[in-house]
Amino acid sequence: MLTDERRTLILDRLRSQGRVLAADLSAELDVSQDTIRRDLRDLDEAGLLRRVHGGALPRDAGAQPFAERTRRAPAVKASIARRAAACARDGQVIVIDGGTTTLEVARALGDDLRATVVTTSPPVAIALADHPGLEVTVVGGTLRREPLVTVGADAVESLRAVRADLVYLGVCGLHPEIGVTTDDIEERHVKAAMIAGAAEVLALADGDKLGTAMPFVVAPLREVTHLITDHGVTESDLAPYRALGLEVLQA
Structure with a gap:
């Protein structure tokens, strides 16, 4: 060729x-x-x-509108979200990051769940507005238009005060050596604050995000407890993550 x-x-x-x-x-x-x-x-x-x-x-990947991102691999995202939602437990404080997969997690949370949700994502908050058992707090800050998340010093400071039982983390890239990465420096600070106060961190990443890294490092993989990905990822691709101690769940 x-x-x-x-x-x-x-x-x-x-x-x-x-x-x-x-x-x-x-x-x-x-x-x-x-x-x-x-x-x-x-x-x-x-x-x-x-x-x-x-x-x-x-x-223009970093500038794609949120609505356009929702149209990419919807079945895979929904499958990952259902697997992730099953990890939530009554009485927990749950932080839900922004992103199209985390939005699907919000939609997949069972009506019988009784918990407190903190989110930087207005779409996630709207999706949970009618949930009968959740108390939802939206973190304030500056709204990034494309991913529809709040960022900035106010958002970081608010998240530093949260000791979450569970974080659903949206990721742009997940690399065994480099760690969790994103394409925006402001989002990097917000995601890092989420992770710092959490007992469990669930990174949600389809197979295309594994082994890739974006410009800004959020955290090393030792700060992530679970990787939830799709069933199409091979065991050889998952082996480096298992070796680092992550519990791998495939949807």
Whole structure:
């Protein structure tokens, strides 16, 4: 396959899948990962994608509107959310991060659950507004328009005062060596505050997010207790996370 053909295929995969992993492209195209990394670097420099550790995202991935993000892999998100929601227990203080998968978790919480929910996500709060057994607190701050979450010093300070039993954490990237990462420095501080006060941290990540890393590190993986991902992830891909002590749950 010629270089231009290979790079066209990479861009096609990116458009259809929302992200690409260097290891997967290397195996599919039967070329070295060094070759794929050069392709991704050159495509990034040409403004055609955004290179991240382990692969690439669309150039405008961080600016996609929330409604558009909800249309990506809805069945996978719903499956992960149902598995995650089953971990909630009566009497807990639960922090729910922003994101489209965490929104599905909110929708999946059983009507019989009696708990306190703290969230930085207005869509999550709205989804829980009619839940009969939950007391819902929305953390104030500056609203980021694309992900629809609150950030800033007020949000961080509020979360530092919460000693949560359980955190449902939305992640942009989850890498065995680099840890939990995100694409926005303000969100990084908010997510770190969530994790710092929690007894259990459930990272919700479909297979495409595993092995990738975004620019801003939220926390090392030793601060995460559970990884909840989809059933399509292979055991070899999960092994590094199990080795670090995470309890892995597949939906």
